[in-house]
Amino acid sequence: MTLHLAVALDGAGWHPAAWRESPADVFSPAHWAGLLAEAERGLLDLVTIEDALGLQSTLPDGPDDRTDQVRGRFDAVLLAARLAPLTTRIGLVPTATTTHTEPFHVAIGIATLDHVSGGRAGWRPQVSPRASEAAHFGRREFPPLDQVLNRPGGADLSADPHVRDLFAEAADAVEVARRLWDSWEDDAEIRDVATGRFLDRGKLHYADFAGRFFSVKGPSITPRPPQGQPVVAALAHARLPYEFAARAADVVLVTPHSAGQARAIVEEVRALSPDLKIFADLLVFLDEDGQAARRRKARLDELDGAELASDAAIFTGTPAELAEVLLEWRRTGIEGFRLRPGALPHDLFRITRGLTAELRRRGAFRHAYEAATLRGLLGLPRPAGRYAETAP
């Protein structure tokens, strides 16, 4: 069985000082087009694109005044759509928050991404717990995240009622999206000249969702997307987000720091869901010479004035060494990896050329794209619409 490989794209890379050594112009479409072309050349399953409704910051909540790191970011769904016509096989998974957005807009945006990409869309739903982001909307008052973190037991955000509500809302948002994606049956458009009907309205369905946070009537205005339902991938570090992922997602992105942790997380997630695809995140610095990778990271740490901190494990070394780690973790039940390149495009190239070659040599990665849709690449079936009457 081959493993799945995703790359997480953000700015000039995941090291906050990466832009200092990168030729990347993060506000140029050409930068992104180049990264996508390279990822597709490497036959990766998908790329994710980071996003948030607030500026990047080193603080838990609110903007800092640092001027030495990348600040500013495109709307990820629109960026993914801009890149879709330039690629043909790779999955496109933008991040979009569930907290301040309208679930209807997000659902039709992702469905549209699936239409324009011919079935390659996904969505990484994300909660926005920050008070500073809530202030951009002025509709809700959130406690400052610093305060939440300082509450008793605050290190585990899952325990906080504010955070629990955000995840409950996120679950509702994904449920609404899935109902809207199903709200048109695949063959609802009939163009029946004899009766003058463009649609068979019997194949359109109201979503009729009413929950604690919002209600949505439906049906969607966008016909059912090519994949039926685009792929939902959720990043999760603790019990509450695991539960969210088990309920709402097709893929969970977890952050073990060792094979032992990977095994424990797989057990915990599997107890919640037998079907969820489990990917592990790793932040990587790769060079043909492992020393070079370590020196590069140290240089960037020095430029940034702090050692890189991440929720995910940080790997520095050669593509061959990374391949060994991935194969070891795969034995614990991890089915794929989302690699966060420390610096772009440098570490992406080492993934798409070096790492994929090492994995192929070990029979653990594809030689050609075997499917035209993201679901197909991930081995996920195309779901039947929930409202469609099954033939007797």
Add this chain to the structure above:
Amino acid sequence: MTRRRVHLAAHFPGVNNTTVWADPRSGSQIAFSSFAHLARTAERGGFDFFFLAEGLRLRELKGRIHDLDVAGRPESLTVLSALAAVTDRLGLAGTVNATFNEPYELARRLATLDHLSGGRAGWNVVTTSDAFTGANFRRGGFLDHADRYERAAEFVRLARRLWDSWEPDAVAADREAGVFVRPGSIGEVEHRGRHFSIRGRFTLPRSPQGRPVIIQAGDSDEGREFAAAEADVVFSRHGGLAEGKAFYADVKARLARYGRKPHQLKIMPAATYALGDTEAEAAENAAVIRRQQVSPQTAIAFLEQVWGRDLSGHDPDGPFPAVEPDLSSDLSQGRVAIKDRAGVAARWRALAEEKKLSIRELVIEVTGRQTFVGTPQSVARQIDEHVQAGAADGFILVPHLTPGGLDDFVDRVVPLLRERGAVRAGYTGTTLREHLELE
């Protein structure tokens, strides 16, 4: 007098009975290839922009989803972003409802589109008070009509502040000095208003156009005033010469109040067209299109919207119904409401009796709006004359076929407009603002 330049834009044929789906040449209104074809055709014609309408709930008639016209469309800004990859110069404008969006998020999406297209983004600002559409949103339907333009104006002004909040040279990206953004160059935006209260910093540098082009499409007094104050383009319904001149004069006269010059607001009515090698053939083609647009079932549905009654028992090819309208009932939801239904019904009845029209013939007669019918030469002349006469600055063409509905126009009419010197020979700028000569 110097010649006025004719501006042209293209509307993607969407959810209207003017879009003919029963024609064998009619393709998908969802497939990206349809959008790409129409946009590339418009770009080949040197058009200023490509325009997408929006609907946020499927329309209903008699409590059921309306099934006669094209239904279903993608999310506007997502499609426009994808089109930015397959076009180079064409402006990309979409309708996005300000009632069911928040300024921070929408300003960010529009700025993203402007960056991703190299300065080609346009936003047609609409608002609604419609609880029917609101049933799909957190906000629900809550606005009084009087508040709609006030909210829209506050929305647009706030979006502008967000777009302007980064200094033009904020992004230094100076690798040697380690300065990505210049100190103090990302401004704080704080706004306390009647409709919005927000505070924070925007997440994008100034976009290539500074601010995307603002389009407006309302016709009421408040709508005209809003356009004069805030818009760059007015999408009007007044395609005829006399009404066009009156509207044009009225709206342009309002600009001075806001310290603006006439050229800073372009008035572009929606226009349809039918071509033929001879005038007679064009008229015949126009009649064929009209019959395709008003099927027998569509004719009855039109009447039901005005009558407020189920008229399904009537023969569309038969005489006009004797029954009077029920003005206490409205069978249609999700469409622009028909004002003065009693008056409309009376006029239609009188016309049907006078000209001895069947139901379908009557609906074809009263809903027709083929603005330009004729040979390519005569259509080019008519368009140019409207602009030279001060009835419009140009037109937003609404083809009836997806995706090939603009092919004939670009192949046959545009060269003649170029010969007359009415339109540019090609793009001279890169941004939508430059195409529209707004600055």
